[in-house]
Amino acid sequence: xxxxxxxxxxxxxxxxxxxxxxxxxxxxxxxxxxxxxxxxxxxxxxxxxxxxxxxxxxxxxxxxxxxxxxxxxxxxxxxxxxxxxxxxxxxxxxxxxxxxxxxxxxxxxxxxxxxxxxxxxxxxxxxxxxxxxxxxxxxxxxxxxxxxxxxxxxxxxxxxxxxxxxxxxxxxxxxxxxxxxxxxxxxxxxxxxxxxxxxxxxxxxxxxxxxxxxxxxxxxxxxxxxxxxxxxxxxxxxxxxxxxxxxxxxxxxxxxxxxxxxxxxxxxxxxxxxxxxxxxxxxxxxxxxxxxxxxxxxxxxxxxxxxxxxxxxxxxxxxxxxxxxxxxxxxxxxxxxxxxxxxxxxxxxxxxxxxxxxxxxxxxxxxxxxxxxxxxxxxxxxxxxxxxxxxxxxxxxxxxxxxxxxxxxxxxxxxxxxxxxxxxxxxxxxxxxxxxxxxxxxxxxxxxxxxxxxxxxxxxxxxxxxxxxxxxxxxxxxxxxxxxxxxxxxxxxx
Amino acid sequence: xxxxxxxxxxxxxxxxxxxxxxxxxxxxxxxxxxxxxxxxxxxxxxxxxxxxxxxxxxxxxxxxxxxxxxxxxxxxxxxxxxxxxxxxxxxxxxxxxxxxxxxxxxxxxxxxxxxxxxxxxxxxxxxxxxxxxxxxxxxxxxxxxxxxxxxxxxxxxxxxxxxxxxxxxxxxxxxxxxxx
Numbered sequence: 001x002x003x004x005x006x007x008x009x010x011x012x013x014x015x016x017x018x019x020x021x022x023x024x025x026x027x028x029x030x031x032x033x034x035x036x037x038x039x040x041x042x043x044x045x046x047x048x049x050x051x052x053x054x055x056x057x058x059x060x061x062x063x064x065x066x067x068x069x070x071x072x073x074x075x076x077x078x079x080x081x082x083x084x085x086x087x088x089x090x091x092x093x094x095x096x097x098x099x100x101x102x103x104x105x106x107x108x109x110x111x112x113x114x115x116x117x118x119x120x121x122x123x124x125x126x127x128x129x130x131x132x133x134x135x136x137x138x139x140x141x142x143x144x145x146x147x148x149x150x151x152x153x154x155x156x157x158x159x160x161x162x163x164x165x166x167x168x169x170x171x172x173x174x175x176x177x178x179x180x181x182x183x184x185x186x187x188x189x190x191x192x193x194x195x196x197x198x199x200x201x202x203x204x205x206x207x208x209x210x211x212x213x214x215x216x217x218x219x220x221x222x223x224x225x226x227x228x229x230x231x232x233x234x235x236x237x238x239x240x241x242x243x244x245x246x247x248x249x250x251x252x253x254x255x256x257x258x259x260x261x262x263x264x265x266x267x268x269x270x271x272x273x274x275x276x277x278x279x280x281x282x283x284x285x286x287x288x289x290x291x292x293x294x295x296x297x298x299x300x301x302x303x304x305x306x307x308x309x310x311x312x313x314x315x316x317x318x319x320x321x322x323x324x325x326x327x328x329x330x331x332x333x334x335x336x337x338x339x340x341x342x343x344x345x346x347x348x349x350x351x352x353x354x355x356x357x358x359x360x361x362x363x364x365x366x367x368x369x370x371x372x373x374x375x376x377x378x379x380x381x382x383x384x385x386x387x388x389x390x391x392x393x394x395x396x397x398x399x400x401x402x403x404x405x406x407x408x409x410x411x412x413x414x415x416x417x418x419x420x421x422x423x424x425x426x427x428x429x430x431x432x433x434x435x436x437x438x439x440x441x442x443x444x445x446x447x448x449x450x451x452x453x454x455x456x457x458x459x460x461x462x463x464x465x466x467x468x469x470x471x472x473x474x475x476x477x478x479x480x481x482x483x484x485x486x487x488x489x490x491x492x493x494x
Numbered sequence: 495x496x497x498x499x500x501x502x503x504x505x506x507x508x509x510x511x512x513x514x515x516x517x518x519x520x521x522x523x524x525x526x527x528x529x530x531x532x533x534x535x536x537x538x539x540x541x542x543x544x545x546x547x548x549x550x551x552x553x554x555x556x557x558x559x560x561x562x563x564x565x566x567x568x569x570x571x572x573x574x575x576x577x578x579x580x581x582x583x584x585x586x587x588x589x590x591x592x593x594x595x596x597x598x599x600x601x602x603x604x605x606x607x608x609x610x611x612x613x614x615x616x617x618x619x620x621x622x623x624x625x626x627x628x629x630x631x632x633x634x635x636x637x638x639x640x641x642x643x644x645x646x647x648x649x650x651x652x653x654x655x656x657x658x659x660x661x662x663x664x665x666x667x668x669x670x671x672x673x674x
Contacts, residue, residue, distance in 0.1 A: 007664065023620055036545060065572040065573050065574070066573050066575075066576045066666055067573060067574020067575070067576075068572075068573045133610075138518075148574065150602070150604065150618075153597060153601070153602035153603065153657070154601040154602055154603070154618075156602060156657060156659050157597075157601040157602040157659045157660055157661075158601065159659075159661075160659030160660055160661025161660060161661055162661070165660075166659075166661030167661050170659055170661065171533045171534045172531065172533060172534050173556055174541075175533045175659065176533050176570070177533075177566075177568055177656040177657060178568075178570065178576070178577065178579070178655075178656065178657045179543035179570030179571070179576060179657060180565050180566070180570065180571075180572075180573040180576040180577055181570045181571070181573040181574070181576065182570055183535065183576075184572075185572070220558065222545075229562070259567070269660045275520065275579055278589055278619075280575065280576060281575040281576075281578060282575070282576060282578055282579055282580060282596075282604075283561075283563045283575075283578045283579070283580040285561070285596055285604035285605075285606060285615070286606070287582055287604060288617040288618075289603055289618060298612070299618075302600075302601060302619060302633070303618075303619035303620065303633060305633075307633050307635045310633065368619055368620045369617055369620055370615050370616075370617065370620055372606060372615065375608075375610075401610050402610055402611040403608050403610060403611040403613070403615075404611075406608075406615065407620070417620045440630070440631065443613075443631045443632065445622045445624065445630030445631045446615055446630070447611065449612065449624075450610075450612040450613075471525070493639055
C-alpha cells in the first residue's frame with residue numbers, strides 16, 4: 001500500500017490534480033438534494049460514456065462506405081464475436097440517452113433549476129439536448145439500411161422546403177446530387193467527430209458550471225429566487241446545512257447509473273440489436289420506411305398536419321421551440337421555483353408529454369399509411385359474403401382487386417387510411433356510394449376512370465350489404481316515390 | 495502594456511502577430527469553405543444532370559406503367575448500389591411517355607404502382623396519384639416529379655442526376671405540373 005501511495009504522490013507532485021479533485025468531490029451540497037430526483041444528469045453522463053466506448057468498438061469493424069456499410073453491419077451482427085451485443089448496447093444506449101436527457105430536462109424545468117444564476121447551464125443543456133438528438137438521427141443514418149436511406153430522403157425533402165436556399169441546403173446535406181457515398185461519409189464525420197467533440201466540450205462546461213454554481217437546492221414553495229439575495233442564501237444553505245457531495249449524495253447517482261447500465265445491457269441481451277433492415281438499394285421500392293422511436297412523433301405530425309401548414313410548421317416550428325427553450329431563463333429567471341406553485345409549468349410539461357406520447361402511439365400503427373398488401377393478403381371475411389347474390393360477390397371481388405382494401409378495413413383487416421366499411425351502408429345511400437366511388441373526395445381518389453359501369457354497379461351492390469344485422473341501410477326518401485312509381489309502371493306493363 | 499499612448503516593441507510585435515494570424519486564417523477560410531460547399535457549387539447550372547438511357551422503348555408496352563432502373567450519371571467510388579435509381583415509365587402511346595420519379599412529392603418515400611386501380615400509392619403518409627402522375631389524395635401538394643425524356647433510335651432516355659425534392663427549384667419538369 002505504501003508503494004501505491006508513493007507512486008500516487010510522485011504523480012500528483014507533477015500533475016497537482018488531487019487537491020482540485022478533492023475540492024470538487026467534497027464540495028458541500030444542500031442536504032435535500034441528495035435525492036433520487038437528482039440522479040438523471042449523472043446517468044445521462046454515464047450513458048454518454050457507454051456510447052463513446054461502444055461507438056469506438058463499433059468503429060473497429062464498421063465501414064463508412066455506402067457500398068459496404070450494410071455488409072459490415074451484417075458482419076457485426078453475425079460474424080464478429082459479440083458484435084451483435086456491442087451493436088445492441090450502442091442502439092439501446094442511444095434510446096436510453098435520449099430518454100434520460102429528456103427526463104433530466106423535465107426535472108430541471110419543474111425544479112426551476114434554470115433560474116438565476118444557472119441560466120447558462122440551462123442554455124448549454126438545451127444545446128446538449130439538440131446534439132443528443134443530432135447523434136440519434138445521424139446514428140440512424142449510419143445504420144445504413146432501407147430505413148436510413150429513405151429517412152435521408154425525408155430529411156432532404158424537408159430541407160428542400162427552406163425558401164430560396166432549399167436546393168443548396170439539400171446538396172450540402174447529401175454531399176452531392178443524390179443520397180450516396182458522400183452522404184454516408186459526411187454523416188459519419190458528424191456522428192463520430194463533429195457532434196461528439198462538441199458534446200464532450202459542452203458536457204465539460206455544463207459540469208463545470210454545476211460545480212462552480214452549486215447544484216440547484218430542493219425548491220421549497222414560497223422561497224423566491226431574487227438576484228440580490230440568492231447567492232447569499234444559497235451559500236448559507238450549503239455551508240450551514242450542507243453535506244459533502246461525496247459520499248453524502250453520490251451513492252444515489254452511482255446506484256442509479258449502474259442500474260441504467262444494467263437496464264441497457266438487459267435490453268441489448270433480450271431484444272438484440274436494431275436492424276439493419278433491408279439493403280439500402282434505391283431500386284427496391286417494396287419498403288415501408290419508419291423512423292426510430294424518438295422521431296415517430298414527427299412522422300405522425302407530418303401526416304396529420306394540413307398540407308398548407310406543413311412547410312411553415314417544419315421550418316418555423318423548431319425555431320420557435322428552440323428559441324423558447326433558450327429564452328426561458330431570461331423570461332422567468334427569478335421567482336418561484338417549486339412546481340407546486342407553478343401550475344402553468346406543470347401543465348406545459350403534461351401537455352407536451354401527452355402530445356408527444358399520443359403522436360408516438362399513433363405512429364406505431366400509422367393509421368394514415370395504406371396497407372400495401374391488404375388487397376391481396378386480407379381476404380373478405382366470410383360473414384360479409386353469406387347469402388350474397390352473384391352481383392354482390394362480384395362487387396366484393398372488385399373491392400379487393402381495385403385495392404380499396406388497402407385503405408378501408410373490413411372486420412378490422414385492411415388499411416385505416418379511410419373509414420372502416422363494416423357498416424358503410426348505414427351511413428351512405430346508394431347514390432352517395434356511387435358518387436363517392438366515382439368522384440372520390442374527402443381524401444379519397446376518384447375511381448371513375450378505373451371502373452367500368454358494370455364494376456361500379458357490382459361494387460356498390462356489395463357495399464350496400466355492409467350494415468349490421470337488424471339495422472336498415474340508409475335510404476334516400478326522395479327516391480322512394482320514384483322507385484314506387486317505376487315498380488308500378490313495370491308491373492302494369494304488358 | 496502600461497499605457498495606450500506608448501506602444502512597446504513587444505506589444506507592437508504581438509499586434510503584428512495577431513494581424514498576421516488573422517490574415518492567414520482568413521486566407522485559409524477560402525479553400526476550407528470552398529471545399530465544404532463543393533457539393534453545392536458544383537451543382538450550379540444543372541452540372542449534375544445528364545441524359546441516361548432506360549433501354550429500348552420495346553421494353554415498355556403501350557398503355558402500361560413499368561418500373562425502370564438506371565445508374566445515376568454522377569457517381570463516386572463508394573456509392574455502391576445507392577447510385578442505382580428507380581423510376582416509373584408510363585408509355586401512353588407510340589413515342590409519348592411519362593417518366594416519374596419514384597419519390598413521393600410529399601417527403602420522398604418510394605411510391606408503388608397499382609395497375610388494377612390505376613393509382614400510385616405512397617407507403618409513408620398515404621399520398622396517392624393517378625396514372626398520369628397527378629395528385630389524387632393525401633398530403634402531397636403536387637403531382638409526381640417527372641423526368642424530361644427523349645426517344646432516339648428506339649431508345650428511351652431521360653434527363654436525370656438529382657434527387658427530386660419538393661423544394662422550389664427542384665421540380666424536374668419546369669412549367670406546367672403534370673396534373674394541369
